Amino acid sequence: MADAQDPPGQGLLFLTDEQLRKGAEAMFFAYRGFTADPDRILDKYGYGRAHHRAIHFIRRSPGTTVNNLLAILGVTKQSLNRVLRTLIEDGLVESRVGARDKRERNLFLTEAGMALEHEISSAQRARLRAAFLEAGPDAVSGFRKVLEAMMDPELRRHYKRTGGK
Amino acid sequence: MADAQDPPGQGLLFLTDEQLRKGAEAMFFAYRGFTADPDRILDKYGYGRAHHRAIHFIRRSPGTTVNNLLAILGVTKQSLNRVLRTLIEDGLVESRVGARDKRERNLFLTEAGMALEHEISSAQRARLRAAFLEAGPDAVSGFRKVLEAMMDPELRRHYKRTGGK
């Protein structure tokens, strides 16, 4: 098959199947590390990754609508609603009827919501910061380039929408 | 708080909270892209990501034991067993009683298992290859450096165990 030994390293990109498999494994193991700290914190409060995702994107875009979140998260409204309902009941998220369009709900983090978001994202950022420092500036720029190239075009839009660069 | 505007870009690593958040989002969106193709294929056959993970690591280390897989995957033996059982019943995985230690089971992919593994990993490698080509060789090396630095030390061992570099 196409699997063979690695060719001698060069400037050009010789991408053997083994190198690509290794890249896939890197994504798998790194994602585990990436979510480990948030998962531990969320568990303390009886929440899961789904809550984290909602909280993250509400913080990123305060006043965002439910439909907006659905597009970004790629889940059904029933799934998202279950998560949002508990966050609202627990007083972490506030849902305000839209000013212009009263069918819409604008979502915001409350003080308590901001606090949890901060606790989680601090831990996640600490891990990322350590990894970035260990790998160095050039590596970080490459990291971002590859990840961006790996996204579905539609999600890439959502990624580039904020903060840029 | 520590969140402010981005400082002017330089060679040194000024890691603002916003830059780190952006990095986290990149991981989130990229992982979605990374799993999208395999998920579609698995769905055709009525399998999920859990099956993919098992198949991947059995292919990587033919003859691996259940305990070994448990350590790599980080799930309970009950969870893994459910997945392995269906793969064995469906004839994708073969479980042979250990030669030295007959309590152990050595796991192998059958012909059919190899075929499914190939179909899935081909799609995943194609996505990775395209991303690597788009980002360029230096970016790929940075990508790997950062991901490796992001892993839990224990998982990092499993990552570095094979293929090296």
Place this chain on the structure above:
DNA sequence: TTGGAAAGTCAACAAGGCTGACATAAAATC
């Protein structure tokens, strides 16, 4: 021979996906 490790099984449960059906309010369109 007995303790403990490896593996498997059963049962029960939870999170968080999904589909489908239906309700309501408001906006948009005809």
Place this chain on the structure above:
DNA sequence: GATTTTATGTCAGCCTTGTTGACTTTCCAA
């Protein structure tokens, strides 16, 4: 003004994949 579309919420039920706990069988090793 009547009708249709859109945004949201909700109920019910199903699936996958994770969990814990209890228990059994096998079998290596002290």
